[in-house]
Amino acid sequence: MTPIDTGPVVDKRSPASVVTSMVDYVLELAESWPRWDGQPIEVAVEGEPMRIYTPHKAVRRIGDHLLDHFAEMEARLAGRPTEPDAWHGSMVTTPADLAQFTVADFDEASSRLRRLALMWEIRLGSLDNDLLDQRVGTTWSLRQVAFHVxxxxxxxxxVGTLHGTSGGIC
Structure with missing residues (x-):
């Protein structure tokens, strides 16, 4: 028998603030990423092959995650089926992920992620607690989806916070 996925743990924080706080945190770290030395960072993930991260890949994955689950939430609220997840996620590192991360890239990432966070804030703020906590079948509640995001x-x-020109992680 397959165990039921109980989903992420939630707490009393507003789900909108959880998402916007995550974006604020990410951008605080990303402000240092123009110092990246161009060397991909290998990260061990329990039970999975090593993954490679770079500033561009981190921004891409965060944006993809925000977009993917926002689309899921909107489809569910509209009573429509969600698009099956076909992202390759962290297993794929594209040539664009390996590009230098500049101050202009940070500025673009900041605008993109803040706008996505605003979409989440507006949508989640329009939902009452009953709708936020509703589970249909084995799906996570929308509150859980926000905490997952x-x-x-x-x-x-x-990627971490980068200092100096060596790209060392602190």
Whole structure:
């Protein structure tokens, strides 16, 4: 028998604030990423092959995660089926992920992630607690989805805060 996925643990924080706080945290780290030395960072994930992270990949994965689950939430609220998840996620590192991360890249990432966070804030703020906590079958509640999305800070933590020109992680 397959165990039921109980989903991420939630607490009393507003789900909108959990998402926007994650984006604020990510951007605080990303402000140092123009110092990246161009060397991909290998990260061990329990039970999985080593993954490679770079500033661009972290931003891409966070944006993808915000977008993917926002689309899931909107489809569920509209009573429509969700698009099956076909992302390759962290297993794929694209040539674009390996590019230098500049101050202009940070500015673009900041605008993109803040706008995505605003979408989450507006949508989640429009839902009452009953709707936020409703589970249909084995799906996570929308509150749980928001807390799961906030776990995207993992991607930023994989790059860390960079100091100096050596790209050393602190």
């Amino acid at each position: 906030a776990e995207s800070r993992f991607y930023a933590d994989s």
